[in-house]
Amino acid sequence: MCVNYTPTRRDQLAPKFAAIDQTGEDWRPEIWQDYNAPFITHDHLKRRRAQLGSYGMVPKTKIPAGVKRFSTMNARAETISELRSFAQAWRDGQRCLIPLQNFFEPNYETGKAERWQIGVRNNSDFAVAGLYQGWQDNDGQQSFSFTQITINADQHALMRRFQKPEDEKRSLVILHEQDYDAWLTCTTPDLARSFLKLFPAEDMWAQAAVLSKPQTKSNAAQLVALPIQKSLFDE
Template identity: 55%
Template sequence: MCTNYNATPRDRLPSIVSAMRPPKPDWDWPHEIYNDYAAPIIRLGEDGPEVILASYAMVPKQHIPPGVKKFSTMNARAETIGEKRSYSKQWRDGQLCLVPMESFYEPCYETGVAVRWNIGMADDAPFAVAGLWRSWNEPDGSTAHSFTQITVNADEHPLMKRFHKPGDEKRSLVIVPESEYEDWLECHDPERARSYLQLYPAELMAARPAPAPPRKKKAEPNGVLF
């Protein structure tokens, strides 16, 4: 499953939002997105496609009830998205979104150990993957949003089958062709929405090793590194 990705910067967001509601000037987001990070997503608003900031993972950590073991909702399996409590209502209600990105990361074990790889388009163009969003009523009275990315089986995909641990099921994010952006966002029929959940052609994608940079050492109050 994908647990982090590189978000599309403001000046490279899809043209589908340029004439509608682009992100507010004071909105900002990091390049590399992890669980609970705020990132741009595109959803269907009252006047057409719009960009909003949402937290990565359908159920943010702060909304997991006390005493409940932490669980991940960064990725929703296409096969069970209509059944799982974390996603089913939003799936039935057609709360579909696009998650714009420039690339995402997966582990490759072909050398015998996990090596982080960067996966994107062969021409380095930004793209968008299929997602689902929801709203949250916060204790301070505000409304926040969150999202998940949808994945499909990739056991037979020439590129995506190379990732994850040997013996594990192979999965892939659903990359939505640009020609289908509006159709996906406007789809309110769960059964028809499933027709969009397809693997992207491997020949249009590219991947390369991208080991994570070394973690910075932290310093104790006395200045000693640990």
Template identity: 55%
Template sequence: MCVNYRPPTPEQFGTLGAFSDLPADWRWPEETWKDYLAPILRLDADGRPSACLASYGMVPRRQIPPEIKPFDTMNARAESLGERRSFAPAWRRLQLCAVPMAWFYEPCYESGRAVRHAIGMQDESLFYVAGLWRDWPEADGTVTSSFTQITINADEHALMRRMHKPDDEKRSLVILPHDEVNDWLACTDLELARSFLRHYPAENMRDWPAPPVSRKAVETSPNFELF
């Protein structure tokens, strides 16, 4: 499961239409982990693609009651979208989003130990991952947003089946072709939405060993910000 990825920088967003004119005060960390702010794309009230800053993980830790053991919601399994309490309401309401990335990280055990690998596009372009979003009322009267990424089984995917421990089920994020992003966001039918949940061609992707990084290092970066 992907729990860490590299979002585009504000400068890189000039290549993605809805992100071409971001508010000057928007900041996010160089790498995204649970509960970190990151940019997503969703439809606004007028049905137009709109950029939004949201926290990674459908249920932010601050929204989990203290008597409940913390749980993770960074990834939503496609097979159980309509059943999991954390995701089902957003899925049924088709609160779909697209998560922009430069690459994401997974552990590769081909050497016999976990080696952090970055996974991105063969041509080094930015890409979008299919996700869900929801809003949260805050104590101060504001409304914040959160998101999750959708994953599918990757046992047969030539690249993604190489990731994670040998005996683990192989999973992959759902990468959206650029010409399908707007159709995904505007989808109004659950069965049609499921048709987007398929693999991106392995030959158009690449992976490479990435330097390990600690969350502490990310949290001390000048762009770090949480809700």
């Protein structure tokens, strides 16, 4: 699973993703649940466009009063067609690209959780498969939210090295550039499932990162970079 990532920079939306920037405002350098970040869809002319949405398919502001807050940052591929939070968007083809620089996972190989940063080799920005939905706000405006799709990674040479030893290993669905438009225009759920594959481990990198919690005034001074270790594939 992924609960925290570094989004693409605004200056990469056009050159890297060929997307028209319709975000309207800036976003934070690291994204956590309910933070706004860019996601990419097709417009009515099949052009890629970047809009701003809340990370998590059901934002906390949309959870009914009295209902305990729940996480929808990640949609498991195995249950995406069944769970109410995702099923309608999955059936309706509301697929999107979520542009990243890298994402974060805990590594327990030293016996304790250490925050690690993961990305794609020779490719500073990349996109993962996601779903989005629109919301009608009280002021009459429309807002958006999105989720990242994850798949089992128990046998993946890199991603199996993250999360607690006893936990199932999961990975985001990193898409190849040549598949971006095909993913966005999938007409059926069955066709969409053909894109839900693990990205080659040899084309990824991972290294130690920084403190694994959102930056606030109270902990900003603690965000000191750890010594950079070799990539797990440079050892």
